[in-house]
Amino acid sequence: MSKRESPEQARPSAPAAWKVPMVVVAAATALCCALKLWADVTTFADGEFWLSLGLLVAVPVAVWLVLIAVGCVRYANWWRLGLLVPLFLVATVALAGFAVPGRIGWQLARSEMDQAAAECGTLQGGLSDSSYKSATIGVYDFHHIESGPGGECEFYLSKHYPGVRSGFLYLPAGAAPVSDIDHEYVRLGDSWYYFKA
Structure with missing residues (x-):
């Protein structure tokens, strides 16, 4: 050397x-x-x-x-x-x-999610027979969808295991939800939030 x-x-x-x-x-x-x-x-x-x-x-x-x-x-x-x-x-x-991938997924599904929120009542699963109606909207698979009295709509993500604890919340006229020790909310714009418990 x-x-x-x-x-x-x-x-x-x-x-x-x-x-x-x-x-x-x-x-x-x-x-x-x-x-x-x-x-x-x-x-x-x-x-x-x-x-x-x-x-x-x-x-x-x-x-x-x-x-x-x-x-x-x-x-x-x-x-x-x-x-x-x-x-x-x-x-x-x-x-x-x-949350870059999550934001990309949200942007890909946003227009379809807006349309689904407008039709929330018809998308909600039938609870009378104890079954839920699953749905695919954009890039998301939902376990079930629930509508609320003021036009609210909750979309529960399907993760192929029991105890679905996350999804999207549409609040057209309600107060913004507040995160606490049990629930986290991420504002996505307009009346949309991502939630997880």
Whole structure:
């Protein structure tokens, strides 16, 4: 090694045997993150999916850690591929934290949601036989829809498990709901709110 060569330059470039698994791990992580972002598009903010995402991404991240350790010790320029996994994870947390996918989903469904709110009484499920009428509106699947006395309409999201606790609330003339310890409301504009309990 000459005096001008740094230790990084003296190490060989990463071989395909290291690069291919790193690309596969990055792709698996990107897929897991995309699933989380899509879940937020179709439910506005799917907080329950964080646990599933953590379980899904645990294997690729564990493999990534091993590959990074090998890359740091043995190969030059390992960091180029090595930064993809943290980049995907940080971007996902930032986008979900600022509700960007949820806002995109809302914009995609907004005109259909306005129309559904105008027809809320006819969309409400039949309660006489203890069943609910599900509906798909825009990018959202709803477990059931309930109308209120002043033109209010509640759309309960279907998440394929019991105990639906989130959805959209349309309050055409009512006072804005206030978030408390049990309920959170996010104003979406005009008379619309996203709620979760």
